[in-house]
Amino acid sequence: MVVAADMRVMDRLRRLAGLILSLVFLAYFTGCSEEPASQTVSNDGTETQGESVIAGPEFASLLAVEAQAFLAKEPNTLIVDVRTEAEREQLRIPGSVAVPLNDILRGAAELPKDKPLLLVCAVGGRSYAAGLYLAQKKYPRIYNLRGGISAWQKAGLPLEYGKK
Template sequence: MVAFQDLDPMDLQRLLQEGDDNLVLVDVRTPAEVARGAIPGAQSIPLHLLPLNARLLDKGQPVVFYCQSGARSSQACMYLQQQGHDKLYNLRGGIMAWARSGLPIAPMDERAP
Protein backbone atom coordinates (compact mmCIF):
# COMPACT_ATOMS: atom_id res chain seq x y z
CA MET A 1 0.00 0.00 0.00
CA VAL A 2 1.33 3.44 -0.95
CA ALA A 3 1.01 5.87 1.96
CA PHE A 4 2.30 8.95 0.17
CA GLN A 5 0.29 11.08 -2.22
CA ASP A 6 1.20 12.42 -5.64
CA LEU A 7 0.69 16.13 -6.18
CA ASP A 8 0.53 17.81 -9.55
CA PRO A 9 2.34 21.15 -9.95
CA MET A 10 -0.82 23.21 -9.41
CA ASP A 11 -1.61 21.31 -6.18
CA LEU A 12 1.90 22.08 -4.90
CA GLN A 13 1.67 25.72 -5.96
CA ARG A 14 -1.61 26.02 -4.04
CA LEU A 15 -0.02 24.51 -0.90
CA LEU A 16 2.94 26.87 -1.16
CA GLN A 17 0.68 29.89 -1.64
CA GLU A 18 -1.38 28.92 1.39
CA GLY A 19 1.84 29.44 3.32
CA ASP A 20 1.76 26.36 5.55
CA ASP A 21 4.89 27.01 7.62
CA ASN A 22 5.09 23.31 8.47
CA LEU A 23 5.41 22.22 4.83
CA VAL A 24 8.94 21.13 3.93
CA LEU A 25 9.92 21.08 0.25
CA VAL A 26 12.90 18.85 -0.57
CA ASP A 27 14.77 18.58 -3.87
CA VAL A 28 16.42 15.14 -4.13
CA ARG A 29 18.32 15.83 -7.35
CA THR A 30 22.11 15.94 -7.59
CA PRO A 31 23.96 19.19 -6.82
CA ALA A 32 24.68 19.62 -10.55
CA GLU A 33 20.97 19.37 -11.36
CA VAL A 34 20.03 21.74 -8.53
CA ALA A 35 22.57 24.27 -9.82
CA ARG A 36 20.39 24.67 -12.94
CA GLY A 37 17.53 25.92 -10.74
CA ALA A 38 15.06 24.78 -8.13
CA ILE A 39 11.56 25.45 -6.90
CA PRO A 40 11.71 28.53 -4.64
CA GLY A 41 11.80 27.61 -0.96
CA ALA A 42 13.19 24.10 -1.48
CA GLN A 43 16.06 22.59 0.42
CA SER A 44 18.45 20.18 -1.23
CA ILE A 45 19.01 16.65 0.06
CA PRO A 46 20.34 14.48 -2.78
CA LEU A 47 18.60 11.09 -2.80
CA HIS A 48 21.80 9.16 -2.08
CA LEU A 49 22.29 11.26 1.09
CA LEU A 50 18.72 10.94 2.35
CA PRO A 51 19.49 8.03 4.74
CA LEU A 52 22.16 10.19 6.40
CA ASN A 53 19.87 13.24 6.61
CA ALA A 54 16.45 11.71 7.28
CA ARG A 55 16.71 12.71 10.96
CA LEU A 56 16.59 16.36 9.85
CA LEU A 57 13.00 15.87 8.66
CA ASP A 58 10.40 16.00 11.43
CA LYS A 59 7.98 13.06 11.26
CA GLY A 60 5.15 15.41 12.22
CA GLN A 61 5.66 17.79 9.31
CA PRO A 62 4.36 17.31 5.79
CA VAL A 63 7.23 16.78 3.35
CA VAL A 64 7.01 17.25 -0.42
CA PHE A 65 9.80 15.64 -2.45
CA TYR A 66 10.64 16.40 -6.04
CA CYS A 67 13.33 15.48 -8.55
CA GLN A 68 13.70 15.84 -12.31
CA SER A 69 10.79 13.61 -13.36
CA GLY A 70 9.21 12.18 -10.20
CA ALA A 71 10.96 8.80 -10.02
CA ARG A 72 13.66 9.57 -7.42
CA SER A 73 11.26 11.62 -5.31
CA SER A 74 8.89 8.65 -5.26
CA GLN A 75 11.79 6.55 -3.94
CA ALA A 76 12.42 9.20 -1.26
CA CYS A 77 8.78 8.98 -0.19
CA MET A 78 8.93 5.19 0.02
CA TYR A 79 12.14 5.33 2.06
CA LEU A 80 10.78 7.83 4.60
CA GLN A 81 7.51 5.92 4.78
CA GLN A 82 9.56 2.94 5.96
CA GLN A 83 11.16 5.22 8.58
CA GLY A 84 7.76 6.08 10.06
CA HIS A 85 6.86 9.31 8.25
CA ASP A 86 3.24 9.54 7.21
CA LYS A 87 2.77 13.02 5.69
CA LEU A 88 4.65 12.49 2.46
CA TYR A 89 4.00 13.91 -0.99
CA ASN A 90 5.63 13.38 -4.37
CA LEU A 91 5.57 16.03 -7.10
CA ARG A 92 4.27 14.05 -10.07
CA GLY A 93 6.43 14.78 -13.12
CA GLY A 94 9.07 16.51 -11.03
CA ILE A 95 10.55 19.89 -11.78
CA MET A 96 10.01 19.26 -15.50
CA ALA A 97 6.23 19.25 -14.95
CA TRP A 98 6.57 22.28 -12.68
CA ALA A 99 8.41 24.21 -15.41
CA ARG A 100 5.98 23.05 -18.13
CA SER A 101 3.18 24.49 -15.99
CA GLY A 102 4.87 27.89 -16.17
CA LEU A 103 5.73 27.96 -12.48
CA PRO A 104 8.89 29.69 -11.20
CA ILE A 105 12.34 28.16 -11.00
CA ALA A 106 15.06 30.06 -9.16
CA PRO A 107 18.63 29.55 -7.99
CA MET A 108 18.77 27.29 -4.94
CA ASP A 109 18.78 29.30 -1.72
CA GLU A 110 22.28 28.64 -0.43
CA ARG A 111 21.12 29.24 3.15
CA ALA A 112 18.91 26.14 3.08
CA PRO A 113 20.51 23.04 4.65
Protein backbone atom coordinates in the same frame (compact mmCIF):
# COMPACT_ATOMS: atom_id res chain seq x y z
CA MET B 1 45.55 -3.45 -46.27
CA VAL B 2 44.03 -6.04 -43.97
CA VAL B 3 45.60 -4.36 -40.94
CA ALA B 4 44.09 -0.96 -41.84
CA ALA B 5 40.63 -2.54 -42.26
CA ASP B 6 40.98 -4.34 -38.92
CA MET B 7 41.99 -1.07 -37.23
CA ARG B 8 38.89 0.68 -38.67
CA VAL B 9 36.69 -2.13 -37.34
CA MET B 10 38.36 -1.93 -33.92
CA ASP B 11 37.95 1.86 -33.88
CA ARG B 12 34.22 1.51 -34.68
CA LEU B 13 33.83 -1.11 -31.94
CA ARG B 14 35.55 1.19 -29.43
CA ARG B 15 33.23 4.05 -30.41
CA LEU B 16 30.19 1.80 -30.12
CA ALA B 17 31.29 0.56 -26.69
CA GLY B 18 31.87 4.16 -25.60
CA LEU B 19 28.42 5.15 -26.82
CA ILE B 20 26.80 2.23 -25.00
CA LEU B 21 28.68 3.05 -21.77
CA SER B 22 27.68 6.71 -22.09
CA LEU B 23 24.03 5.75 -22.50
CA VAL B 24 24.18 3.42 -19.50
CA PHE B 25 25.87 6.14 -17.44
CA LEU B 26 23.29 8.71 -18.54
CA ALA B 27 20.40 6.38 -17.78
CA TYR B 28 21.79 5.60 -14.34
CA PHE B 29 22.48 9.17 -13.25
CA THR B 30 19.42 10.74 -14.81
CA GLY B 31 17.29 7.68 -14.11
CA CYS B 32 14.50 9.73 -12.68
CA SER B 33 11.72 8.06 -14.57
CA GLU B 34 8.26 9.21 -13.72
CA GLU B 35 6.52 7.42 -10.89
CA PRO B 36 3.41 5.30 -11.39
CA ALA B 37 0.34 7.35 -12.25
CA SER B 38 -1.53 9.03 -9.45
CA GLN B 39 -1.40 6.70 -6.52
CA THR B 40 -1.41 7.12 -2.78
CA VAL B 41 0.56 4.84 -0.46
CA SER B 42 -0.08 4.68 3.25
CA ASN B 43 2.65 3.77 5.72
CA ASP B 44 1.10 0.34 6.20
CA GLY B 45 1.98 -0.37 2.57
CA THR B 46 -1.51 -0.28 1.08
CA GLU B 47 -1.93 1.51 -2.22
CA THR B 48 -4.95 3.19 -3.70
CA GLN B 49 -5.40 4.60 -7.19
CA GLY B 50 -6.57 8.16 -7.74
CA GLU B 51 -6.40 11.24 -5.60
CA SER B 52 -7.71 9.84 -2.34
CA VAL B 53 -7.10 11.25 1.09
CA ILE B 54 -5.88 8.91 3.82
CA ALA B 55 -6.43 9.68 7.48
CA GLY B 56 -3.15 9.52 9.38
CA PRO B 57 0.17 8.75 7.69
CA GLU B 58 0.14 9.34 3.95
CA PHE B 59 2.22 9.39 0.81
CA ALA B 60 0.64 11.02 -2.21
CA SER B 61 1.78 12.21 -5.61
CA LEU B 62 0.62 15.71 -6.53
CA LEU B 63 0.52 17.41 -9.91
CA ALA B 64 2.41 20.72 -10.07
CA VAL B 65 -0.71 22.89 -9.72
CA GLU B 66 -1.94 20.69 -6.85
CA ALA B 67 1.45 21.02 -5.16
CA GLN B 68 1.34 24.80 -5.53
CA ALA B 69 -2.13 24.91 -3.97
CA PHE B 70 -0.98 22.58 -1.21
CA LEU B 71 2.01 24.82 -0.45
CA ALA B 72 -0.29 27.84 -0.22
CA LYS B 73 -2.53 25.94 2.22
CA GLU B 74 0.40 24.40 4.17
CA PRO B 75 3.14 27.08 4.18
CA ASN B 76 5.25 25.18 6.73
CA THR B 77 5.84 22.38 4.17
CA LEU B 78 9.51 21.59 3.59
CA ILE B 79 10.33 21.26 -0.12
CA VAL B 80 13.03 18.57 -0.34
CA ASP B 81 14.96 18.46 -3.61
CA VAL B 82 16.60 15.03 -3.95
CA ARG B 83 18.53 15.89 -7.12
CA THR B 84 22.28 16.42 -7.32
CA GLU B 85 23.83 19.80 -6.55
CA ALA B 86 24.74 20.20 -10.24
CA GLU B 87 21.07 19.77 -11.19
CA ARG B 88 19.99 22.27 -8.52
CA GLU B 89 22.46 24.84 -9.85
CA GLN B 90 20.58 24.80 -13.16
CA LEU B 91 17.14 25.39 -11.65
CA ARG B 92 15.25 24.80 -8.43
CA ILE B 93 12.02 25.63 -6.67
CA PRO B 94 12.41 28.73 -4.45
CA GLY B 95 12.67 27.77 -0.79
CA SER B 96 13.60 24.17 -1.50
CA VAL B 97 16.42 22.47 0.38
CA ALA B 98 18.97 20.08 -1.08
CA VAL B 99 18.89 16.58 0.38
CA PRO B 100 20.37 14.14 -2.17
CA LEU B 101 18.54 10.85 -2.61
CA ASN B 102 21.63 8.87 -1.56
CA ASP B 103 21.67 10.69 1.79
CA ILE B 104 18.01 9.83 2.36
CA LEU B 105 18.45 6.17 1.45
CA ARG B 106 21.54 5.85 3.69
CA GLY B 107 19.63 7.37 6.59
CA ALA B 108 22.12 10.27 6.67
CA ALA B 109 19.46 12.94 6.15
CA GLU B 110 17.68 14.40 9.13
CA LEU B 111 14.25 15.46 7.96
CA PRO B 112 11.57 16.76 10.30
CA LYS B 113 8.61 14.51 11.03
CA ASP B 114 6.52 17.38 12.37
CA LYS B 115 5.88 19.08 9.02
CA PRO B 116 4.75 17.96 5.56
CA LEU B 117 7.51 17.07 3.07
CA LEU B 118 7.16 17.77 -0.66
CA LEU B 119 9.76 15.66 -2.46
CA VAL B 120 11.11 16.88 -5.80
CA CYS B 121 13.46 15.55 -8.49
CA ALA B 122 13.73 16.00 -12.26
CA VAL B 123 10.61 14.08 -13.38
CA GLY B 124 9.33 12.34 -10.25
CA GLY B 125 11.08 8.96 -10.05
CA ARG B 126 13.84 9.62 -7.53
CA SER B 127 11.51 11.65 -5.32
CA TYR B 128 8.96 8.82 -5.50
CA ALA B 129 11.65 6.36 -4.35
CA ALA B 130 12.55 8.73 -1.50
CA GLY B 131 8.86 8.91 -0.57
CA LEU B 132 8.56 5.13 -0.41
CA TYR B 133 11.62 4.98 1.84
CA LEU B 134 10.36 7.76 4.14
CA ALA B 135 6.93 6.13 4.32
CA GLN B 136 8.62 2.97 5.61
CA LYS B 137 10.39 5.13 8.20
CA LYS B 138 6.96 6.36 9.41
CA TYR B 139 7.16 9.95 8.21
CA PRO B 140 3.55 11.09 8.60
CA ARG B 141 2.99 13.48 5.65
CA ILE B 142 4.94 12.87 2.45
CA TYR B 143 4.07 14.28 -0.96
CA ASN B 144 5.82 13.62 -4.25
CA LEU B 145 5.83 16.22 -7.03
CA ARG B 146 4.47 14.14 -9.90
CA GLY B 147 6.41 14.92 -13.06
CA GLY B 148 9.10 16.60 -10.97
CA ILE B 149 10.60 19.99 -11.58
CA SER B 150 9.95 19.48 -15.31
CA ALA B 151 6.20 19.53 -14.66
CA TRP B 152 6.64 22.51 -12.31
CA GLN B 153 8.47 24.39 -15.07
CA LYS B 154 5.90 23.43 -17.75
CA ALA B 155 3.14 24.75 -15.49
CA GLY B 156 4.94 28.11 -15.44
CA LEU B 157 5.49 28.04 -11.67
CA PRO B 158 8.30 30.03 -9.98
CA LEU B 159 11.88 28.82 -10.33
CA GLU B 160 15.34 30.02 -9.37
CA TYR B 161 18.31 29.65 -11.70
CA GLY B 162 22.08 29.48 -11.21
CA LYS B 163 24.19 28.93 -8.11
CA LYS B 164 22.57 29.83 -4.84
